[in-house]
Amino acid sequence: MSAKDMFEKLDYDYFNNGLRITCQNYKISNCKLIEFNLQERKILLADDDKEVIELSLKEIKAINQQIKELSWYE
Numbered sequence: 001m002s003a004k005d006m007f008e009k010l011d012y013d014y015f016n017n018g019l020r021i022t023c024q025n026y027k028i029s030n031c032k033l034i035e036f037n038l039q040e041r042k043i044l045l046a047d048d049d050k051e052v053i054e055l056s057l058k059e060i061k062a063i064n065q066q067i068k069e070l071s072w073y074e
Contacts, residue, residue, distance in 0.1 A: 001065075006058070006065055007062050007066075010025065010062060012025045013026075023035070023062075032046075033045070033046045033047065034063065036066060043063065
């Protein structure tokens, strides 16, 4: 299963504009955001409440799958 499929199964909206991959979930808190900066190879985690970001194991697996697909492990 692709990272996109995994995020969408977790109710995330998945966008890729070539510079960033943005995954947003409005059903978890006000808005939960996982963003992959494709140029700098960085991941941003945020929510509207500016609280500690809590990730489920399924979200971590989706993040790891995205990293694998982007070949960031190499």
